[in-house]
Amino acid sequence: MTYTTAAVAPARTSAELIRADERVLAHNYHPLPVVVARAEGSWVEDVEGRRYLDMLAGYSALNFGHRHPALVEAAKRQLDAVTLTSRAFHNDRLAGFAEGLSALVGLEMTLPMNTGAEAVESAVKVARKWAYETKGVAPGRATIIVAAGNFHGRTTTIVSFSDDPVARTGFGPFTPGFRLVPYDDLAALEEAIDENTAAVLIEPIQGEAGVLIPSDGYLAGVRELTRRTRTLFIADEIQSGLGRTGTTLAVAYENVLPDMLLLGKALGGGIVPVSAVLASREILGVLRPGEHGSTFGGNPLSAAVGSAVVDLLNTGEYQRRARELGEVLADGLTALVGRGVTGHRSRGLWAGVDIDPALGTGREIGERLAGEGVLVKDTHGSTIRLAPPLTITREELETALDALARVLG
Secondary structure, three states: OOOOOOOOOOOOHHHHHHHHHHHHOOOOOOOOOOOOOEEEOOOEEOOOOEEEEEOHHHHHOOOEEEEEEHHHHHHHHHOOOOOOOOOOOOOHHHHHHHHHHHHHHHHHHHHHHHHOHHHHHHHHHHHHHHHHHHHHOOOOOOOEEEOOOOOOOOOOHHOOOOHHHHHHHHOOOOOEEEEEEOOHHHHHHHHHHHOOOOEEEEOOOOOOOOOOOOOOOHHHHHHHHHHHHOOOEEEOOOOOOOOOOOOHHHHHHHOOOOEEEOOOHHOOOOOOOEEEEEEEEHHHHOOOOOOOOOOOOOOOOHHHHHHHHHHHHOHHHHHHHHHHHHHHHHHHHHHEOOOOOEEEEEEOOEEEEEEHHHHHHHHHHHHHHOOOOOEOOOOOOEEEOOOOOOOOOHHHHHHHHHHHHHHHO
């Protein structure tokens, strides 16, 4: 077979590309007016050659920075072998990936998927099936308890248990079977659990809500409550996991292991979408052939990159960097309190920063920082999120903090 090379379109400016996006792309995100063309490590470059320090890292999908050499090499090797078989067949990379990931987090079985939302949807299905077949909940009665302020994705089922009007409005009717309780409130959680409760699904740290860190003892309390009531504890670590907080998993701060663990984002190394549900054989064993599936889930390319991610985390280097540089980040933000920052919360290299509303919205602060060559993302109100690659240097981190100080005046 002969392949022809497509003609190369003439280069367009950032402004031209943004206008083209507006014409042909449906709205979902509201991106900053930066058009990235190249990236390496902690830096991206736009089509005009302007460089920006990436302090968002793809919402933790780029924990290892842009184009980490080991991850790029793993992808290139696999591209020369086989990229997709579908799960209609076995492939030679998937078992090793699942073995390595299971060993890394201490759970027995892996269900590979693609996006974080797919992992959450899969966990909902597994929890319901487990409740009917193992716990003995009456058919159609299983409920799952979630926390207010949650963000687990944007599918119809997931927005059904969101309390964010932006995510929900106009998308009903909603999927039943969920109960909402306040985050970081063990008494409310205990009151909500009953004989029909299949699972409690929470983020150990709520990212979209502004990097909200629960009180000491909350996660251990959730673990004790769910164990006592024979309810599954599902921890969504799609953003918080894989080194971001200074440990492999954020639940490790309270020495807790959930019944089901949801991973994604960084698991694909910023190269391919990879997510996973991990649990015991008893729990994931409720799925039988044909009851669940994904054409791309567990494909050889994603398994190869995911295995390389596991290898990086097994060194412990990235968790250590997040702990040590997290102290630099926290100290730098504390120095800005009263100088435009009204408060902040951080764990490892992840921070929510509350800006004095008189200085602007989070979006406006993000635009001003982009003008200083630093990329961040706003969340609600005047709060911005910082989640740089775990490969960032101390000097680069201090560059970002200095830029924030200038923007705040």
